[in-house]
Amino acid sequence: MLHIPLWKRIVIWGLCALGVLTAAPNLFYGRVEGHNDALVALERNGAMTPEQEAARAAWPDWLPSNLVNLGLDLRGGAHLLAEVHVEDVYEDRMNGMWTEVRDRIRDATGTARRIQSPPDELRVRIGDPAKMAEAIEAVRDLASPVVTMTGVGQSDIEVTGEGDTVTVRLSEAERAATDDRTMDQSLEIIRRRVDEVGTREPTIQRQGGDRILIQVPGIGSAAELKALIGTTAKLTFHPVVSRTTDAQAAPGLGNILLPSADVEGEYYVLEQAPVVTGEELVDAKPDFDQNGRPAVGFRFNPTGARKFGDYTAENIGQLFAIVLDDEVISAPQIQSHIPGGSGIITGRFTVEESTNLAVLLRAGALPAEMTFLEERTIGPELGQDSIDAGRIASFVGLAAVVFFMVASYGLFGVLASVALGLNIAMIFGILSSIGGTLTLPGIAGIVLTIGMAVDANVLVFERIREEMKTARGPARAIELGYQKAMSAIVDANITTFITAAILFFVGSGPVRGFAVTLSVGIVTSVFTAIFVTRLMVVTWFEHKRPKTITV
Incomplete structure (x- = not known):
């Protein structure tokens, strides 16, 4: 007969209450979002502004504060498709x-001079062609095996x-392995930079061989x-050969000519x-810096x-250029040995510029330049329109079903309604909990x-109708209705779940979002x-004890 143990009833209602509780913050989205932002600011900066203090107090700390993150099409934001120049x-x-x-060729042949070559090659002229075999063998000793996920190649x-x-x-x-490393590094650095500014749930993924969707x-x-x-944010430290005002000056083989970021018309070799x-x-x-001007401190x-300490010890009195993205932002004179691997980058920075530069350097340098092939800005008004349309569709569908x-x-x-x-409520609670x-x-x-x-309730209720014609009493009809409808319910939902899983693993972007909620x-x-539903039906039946039921 109908019987559900007390412990099972407690678990069922407990899970329902937990789902409602974790979904509840989404009813106060703006308030909870402000509270969460204030906590992030406190963790990052160690302090909060008065506005952030008020935002934090607007939602109790003891209540759940996880939210369903809104995607690009609902919140608004930016869309970029970037191509990474892996050949760099x-x-x-x-x-x-x-x-x-x-050094290897000099040891083997006596002389080595670099000559012009394509960017992806290194060509060296030796003094004695008769020693070519020795030179090749010496350079080959620098080779190492290519290590990939499938083994050593x-x-x-x-x-x-x-x-x-x-x-x-x-x-x-090695080119293929380098391409993969470059793309992986670019993905990770972009993710770090985006996370630094506190955005929520960005989509950053590789597309094809050399493109990244952001x-x-x-x-x-x-x-x-x-x-x-x-x-x-490519930062390098170079020895200075000379300074010039000639933008067309030939730097010489093995040297580069870069402009000064501080003084217009000045160049460094x-x-x-x-x-x-x-x-x-x-x-x-x-x-x-010592004059109170914004700067960026760094540590190696x-x-x-x-390397930094050895060079400064051996080149006291020489100029040492700090280069950021092919511009000399500072070229101080080495006054003394700098041990410890820390220093300061000075330049004509504002406080905001020094803060942004520190963020970029902390996140790391992109390994290669990127070209943006596609860019879109989606305004928050469009996102709000989508939310309103989705809300209307949900309410209409819910009302029709009920x-x-x-x-x-x-x-x-x-009871089914x-x-x-x-x-x-449980759907939103689970989405909030998993982020x-x-x-x-x-x-x-x-x-x-x-x-x-x-659908499952319809199967059960129709089965109960059938059992009422043959079963001995309503209790037995309800019990058999749930038992005999179970296989059809499980089969139908398993096939749908498999379809959703395929959409998730094969699809991307919005398709995966659909698959997750489904x-x-x-x-x-x-x-x-x-x-x-069964617990509610059983509870009602135990309370009323009807002689017959009408479904």
Whole structure:
């Protein structure tokens, strides 16, 4: 006969209460969002403004404060599609190898001189062509195996010789591995930069071989996002060869000519190979110099600190250029040995510029330049229109379902409608708890779930009708109705869940948002239909003890 143990009733109602409680903050979205932003500001800065204090107090700390994040199409924001110039990394790799290649060839042949070559190659002229074999063998000793997820592959460089010229280039396997590393590094650095400004649930994902899709809800415009992401923030420290005012001056082989960021018309000739790079930075923060002007303090890791310290000790009195994105922002004279690996970058900064530069340096330098192929700004008004349209669709669908359920099944339809309300609350509660993002297709998934949620109840109620014709009493009819409808309910929802899983793993962007809400809706629908509605029916039956029931 009908019987549900007390512990099971407590668990069912407890889960329902938990779902309602975790969904409740979304009814006070602006207030809770302000409270969360104030807590983030406190954690990041160690203090809050009076406005942030008021925002924090607007929502009790002891209540849940997780929200369903609104996607780009609901909140508004910026959309960018960027192409990463992965070939830039090949040139940097060749420049970085030059010192070691030169020393190896000199030891083997006596002389080595770099000559003009494509960006992805390193060509070196030797003095004695008869020693070409020795030169090639010496350079090949620099090779290392290409390590990938599938194991250790071929050598990372190819070394050939023709006449008196040794040519070094990256192997195809190393190019592919370098491309993957470059894209992964770019993705991670973009994610760090976006996270630094406190945006919620950005979409940052690789598309194809060399493109990155970036969608950031809540940011003002695509131009603002480009300014944040597009700056490579490539920091290097170079020895200064000379200064000049001639923009067309020939820097000489192995040197580069870069403009000064402070003095218009002034240029520096620098050694191309940097002493230290920004990759060896472990910290950067806004600071002030000895004259009280905004600056950026930095600190190197042990490797960078050792290189920085050794160079300053050996070159006291020389100029040392600090280069950011191919501009010399400062070229101080080395006054003394600088141990410890820390220093300060001075320039004509404002406080805001020094703060932004510190953010970029902390996040790391982009390994290669990016070109933005597509950019869109979605205004918050459009997002609000989408929310309003989705809300209307949800209410209309909900009202229609409730009307037909009550009209068709009477009291049982009322109980199913109550369970439907709990179902929707649990969907939002789960999305809030997991930090899910709600998009316009996601709203469509919720609307679809509203219609699907009562399917299981319809199967049960129709089965109860059939059992009332043959079963001995209403209690037995209710019990058999739930038992015999169970297989059909499970089969129907499993197939839908599999479809949602395929959409999630194969799709991207809005399609995945639809799949997430649909999957969550399936789980909560089955729970409310099998457990919640049944518990309400059993509770009613125990209280009324009717001799017959009308479904």
